[in-house]
Amino acid sequence: METISIIDAPAHVNETVKIGVWLTDKRSSGKIAFLQLRDGTAFFQGVVLKNEVSETVFNTAKRLRQETSFWVTGEIHEDSRSKFGYEIQVAEIEIIGESEDYPITPKDHGVDFLMDHRHLWLRSSRPHAVLTIRNEVIRATYEFFNQEGFTKIDAPILTGSAPEGTTDLFHTEYFDHDAYLSQSGQLYEEAGAMAFGKVFSFGPTFRAEKSKTRRHLIEFWMIEPEMAFMYQEESLAVQEKYVAFLIRNVIDHCQSSLETLGRDPKVLEKYTKTPYPRISYDRAIEMLNEGGMNITWGTDFGSPEETYLADQFEQPVFILNYPKAIKAFYMKPHPTRDDVVICADLLAPEGYGEIIGGSERATDYNYLLEQIKKAGLDPAEYSWYLDLRKYGSVPHSGFGLGLERALTWITGEDHVREAIPFPRLLNRIYP
Numbered sequence: 001m002e003t004i005s006i007i008d009a010p011a012h013v014n015e016t017v018k019i020g021v022w023l024t025d026k027r028s029s030g031k032i033a034f035l036q037l038r039d040g041t042a043f044f045q046g047v048v049l050k051n052e053v054s055e056t057v058f059n060t061a062k063r064l065r066q067e068t069s070f071w072v073t074g075e076i077h078e079d080s081r082s083k084f085g086y087e088i089q090v091a092e093i094e095i096i097g098e099s100e101d102y103p104i105t106p107k108d109h110g111v112d113f114l115m116d117h118r119h120l121w122l123r124s125s126r127p128h129a130v131l132t133i134r135n136e137v138i139r140a141t142y143e144f145f146n147q148e149g150f151t152k153i154d155a156p157i158l159t160g161s162a163p164e165g166t167t168d169l170f171h172t173e174y175f176d177h178d179a180y181l182s183q184s185g186q187l188y189e190e191a192g193a194m195a196f197g198k199v200f201s202f203g204p205t206f207r208a209e210k211s212k213t214r215r216h217l218i219e220f221w222m223i224e225p226e227m228a229f230m231y232q233e234e235s236l237a238v239q240e241k242y243v244a245f246l247i248r249n250v251i252d253h254c255q256s257s258l259e260t261l262g263r264d265p266k267v268l269e270k271y272t273k274t275p276y277p278r279i280s281y282d283r284a285i286e287m288l289n290e291g292g293m294n295i296t297w298g299t300d301f302g303s304p305e306e307t308y309l310a311d312q313f314e315q316p317v318f319i320l321n322y323p324k325a326i327k328a329f330y331m332k333p334h335p336t337r338d339d340v341v342i343c344a345d346l347l348a349p350e351g352y353g354e355i356i357g358g359s360e361r362a363t364d365y366n367y368l369l370e371q372i373k374k375a376g377l378d379p380a381e382y383s384w385y386l387d388l389r390k391y392g393s394v395p396h397s398g399f400g401l402g403l404e405r406a407l408t409w410i411t412g413e414d415h416v417r418e419a420i421p422f423p424r425l426l427n428r429i430y431p
Contacts, residue, residue, distance in 0.1 A: 001073070007041035009086040012076045019088070020096070021046075021072050022123065023064050025106055033061040035090070037072065042256070043125060045079065045087040046072055053091060060093045067099035067123065083259055111415065118422055129257035130411050130418055133250055137407060138202075140249040141223055144242055145200050150225060153192035153199045155185025160381055168209040181206035186398060187330070187385050189226035190361060193396055194388055200225040217404055217416055226398035232342050232360050235397035236318055239346060239356055240274045242401070243316065248272045250410055263412040271315055271349070278318040281340065284309055300326045307351040316355070318344045329371040332360040344399075352409035358399025365389040 003018045024043065025036040035046035048061040064070070073092035079085060104120055114121045121127055145152070158172070158179045170181040185201035192199035205222045227235060250258070251265045251272070258265055279287070284305075288295045291308055301309070301319075310317060321340045324333065331341035343359035362368045368389055372379050379386070404419040413419065 005041040006037070006039045006044050006084075009042075009044065009076045009084075009088070013078055013086070014075065016073065016075050016091070017088075018071055018073045021070060023066055023068050023070070023099075024123070024125075025066065026061075026064060028062055033058065035061060035064065035072075037088075038123070038128075042084055043128075044084040045082060046074065046090045047087055048090045048093075052089075057090070057093055060095070061090065064093075065099050066102045066105070067120075069096040069099070070094055071096065083256060111417075115417060122421070125260050127418065129254075129260040130407070130413060131421060132257045133254045133411055134403070134407050134419060134421075136250055136254050137246050137403065137410070140246050141202065141242075143249075144245045145225065148198070148238070150198045150200045151192070151196040153189060153196070153201055155182065155188040155201045155203060155224075157182050157204060168207045170206050170208050183207060184222065184400060185224050186226065186400065189224055189398060190385070190388055190396065193226040193228045193398070194392070194394075197229070198225070198227045217420065220405075220416075220420075221403040222400050223403060224398065224400040226361075226396060228394050228396045230397045231395055232320075232344065232397055235358055235360070235399060236278070236344060237275070239318075239344075239358060239399055239401075240276045240316070243276075243346070243356070243406075244272045244274050246406070247410060258411075261411050261413070263410075267412075268410065273315065276316045276318060276346070277313050278320055278344075279309075280320045281322045284319050287312060298323050298325060301345075303351075303353060306347050306353045310347045310349050310351065310353075313349065316349060317347050319347060320344045327359070329375040329377070330359075330361055330368065332362045333367065348406070348409040350409065350412070352405065355406045355409060356399050356401045358397065360395065360397045363389060363393045363395060365393075 001016055001018055002012070004012060006019060006021070019039055021037040021039045023035055024038050027034050031050040033048040035048065037044060037046050048058060050058045071094040072088060072090055074088040074090040077087055077089055079087040103117055104114070104124065122131065158174060159182050160177065160179055169183065172179050172181070182205055184205055185203060189199050189201050201224045203221065204219055206219050208218070225238070227238070247268050251268055255265070282297070285295060285297050288305055288308060293305065293308060295305065309319065320343070321334060322343055323339055324341045327341050327343055331343050334340045334342055341359060345354045346356035347353060348355045362371065365386060369379060369386060372382050404416050407419040408416045411419070
């Protein structure tokens with residue numbers, strides 16, 4: 001008799017197998033008990049027939065409590081009525097670990113309660129589905145950048161400089177020096193791009209802004225590619241190809257998880273078609289005012305504006321060339337306008353907001369030095385970054401995709417917190 005995982009059941013139809021499982025729920029009616037089982041790979045049903053098992057086994061099945069762990073032995077059958085398509089007809093049950101008064105019952109619980117019990121809620125079908133899709137997005141990310149010729153360069157988490165400004169940094173002391181939790185690996189990736197041509201980082205980043213929207217986290221994971229010898233239009237092509245690739249792989253490899261979440265693959269299918277539409281910031285302002293939003297040029301977009309703009313399109317949409325005053329110091333100035341920089345944000349449909357921010361990077365040493373000073377930053381802290389403009393500077397572009405917000409959009413969930421494995425303390429204080 002072979003010991004298998006639930007996910008392997010289709011290869012063992014009409015065979016007797018042994019599986020280590022937890023009980024998620026159960027119901028019984030006289031001579032039959034239905035056990036809802038999981039083992040980390042999938043969920044399916046165990047059927048216990050009173051007339052076909054010993055009295056001890058049947059009584060054990062009836063007294064099982066939620067999240068009790070046990071070995072189950074039985075024969076795999078096809079079951080066209082279930083989402084998984086297979087079940088096990090139970091012959092033996094061997095208790096491993098008892099469970100009593102499990103706090104997350106099949107009744108409805110509030111999000112705050114569930115997040116406070118995230119270490120247990122992970123066992124439930126919805127977070128399990130979200131994190132299964134998260135895993136696929138991570139796997140597909142590495143596949144995409146490997147096949148596109150990128151080299152992964154890991155940026156430090158503790159840094160001495162701020163790529164996105166100093167107002168939302170977590171400060172700490174690094175022996176006798178000031179240090180900060182990284183907002184972004186971008187500046188380091190630019191150095192990597194000058195060595196390898198195309199690089200990317202994938203790691204945790206931190207923002208100390210006390211946002212209480214459903215789109216923001218204090219700690220999140222960022223995918224940040226940087227590409228030498230690349231202008232904005234070429235970068236946009238990489239960005240849309242990458243997003244479409246992620247969605248294609250989720251559709252192809254996570255059908256059961258999408259079904260659990262009620263996320264229609266036909267909706268996602270639209271987002272695999274490229275190119276994505278592009279409009280300028282100027283045109284976006286016009287559209288917002290035409291829609292009655294009364295917004296002035298030079299204003300950064302918030303959730304209502306991004307949602308309105310995204311609703312005008314069937315796919316993600318790029319907003320190009322924002323005002324210089326509201327963007328980061330490292331962005332390249334427009335060649336014919338002093339008031340905008342060469343950049344783009346990618347807005348997701350369905351009200352999920354910006355999922356990518358990117359730009360061409362400034363290449364002129366003197367211009368970049370001036371922008372660093374204007375931002376109130378210490379040029380000495382950026383001497384190494386300025387060096388990249390002294391020794392063979394080239395046109396280069398990059399972007400960052402926030403994993404959790406992109407995942408929230410792909411899965412159709414309500415809150416970005418549902419896309420993280422565990423709630424960090426600050427993510428609970430400022431959700």
